[in-house]
Amino acid sequence: MTLACGKVLLHLAGRRHRVVDAHEIYSLEAQGDETDVRLRAAGRLRDLRSLGEVMRELGPLGFMRIHRNHAVNPGRVREIRPAATGSLWEVRLEPPVNEVLPVSRGSLSALLAAYRSSARLTSSRSGRSRGPRRPAGRGSR
Numbered sequence: 001m002t003l004a005c006g007k008v009l010l011h012l013a014g015r016r017h018r019v020v021d022a023h024e025i026y027s028l029e030a031q032g033d034e035t036d037v038r039l040r041a042a043g044r045l046r047d048l049r050s051l052g053e054v055m056r057e058l059g060p061l062g063f064m065r066i067h068r069n070h071a072v073n074p075g076r077v078r079e080i081r082p083a084a085t086g087s088l089w090e091v092r093l094e095p096p097v098n099e100v101l102p103v104s105r106g107s108l109s110a111l112l113a114a115y116r117s118s119a120r121l122t123s124s125r126s127g128r129s130r131g132p133r134r135p136a137g138r139g140s141r
Contacts, residue, residue, distance in 0.1 A: 008057060010037060011048045018045065022061045026097045028054055028071040038097060064114060066091065066107045074114050 006022045020039060029036040030051040037045045037054070047054055055063065055071055065071045072091060079092040080103070089103040091111075103111060 006061065008061075010045055012045060013048065020045075022058065022063075023073070023075065025058070025063075025073050026076040026093050027073070027099060027101060028058070028063070029101075030069040038093075038099065040096065062114075064107070064111060066101065066103045066111055068104065070101045072101065074111070080108075080111065 007019050008022050008025070010018045010020060012018055020037075024040050025037055026040060027038045028051055029038070031046070033050050035047045035049060035051045035054045037047050039045060051065075051069070051071060055065060058071070059065075062075070063071050063073055072093070076094050076097070077091045078094045081090060081092070082088065083090040083102065088105055089108050090100050091103055093099045093101070
């Protein structure tokens with residue numbers, strides 16, 4: 001359940017629930033029918049729901065699935081790079097987590113596009129244009 005102000009309700013063992021700030025979540029990893037939620041300070045918490053169920057709540061907050069077993073908070077990604085071995089691409093998360101996670105070929109373009117989209121939004125909000133402006137009037141076409 002997504003709460004007001006970017007808070008998320010995690011479903012833990014023993015019928016316990018924990019409220020966390022979505023921006024404190026770095027990554028999600030499928031563990032069978034459950035999901036490990038990687039937080040900045042608390043390490044990992046095990047949510048009793050599947051990765052798909054958790055992503056239904058976190059997707060609208062900007063979280064992205066990057067692999068069949070992994071999803072990330074794009075705001076916590078430090079680097080997207082070719083992998084040395086195994087999968088073609090990987091992401092490295094910001095400190096203090098510093099985890100390296102695989103990126104599937106099918107997810108790479110969407111991940112890169114998310115950063116291009118956010119860069120356009122940021123530049124339009126700050127009033128800066130991406131290129132030189134042409135004066136209005138005749139001859140400006």
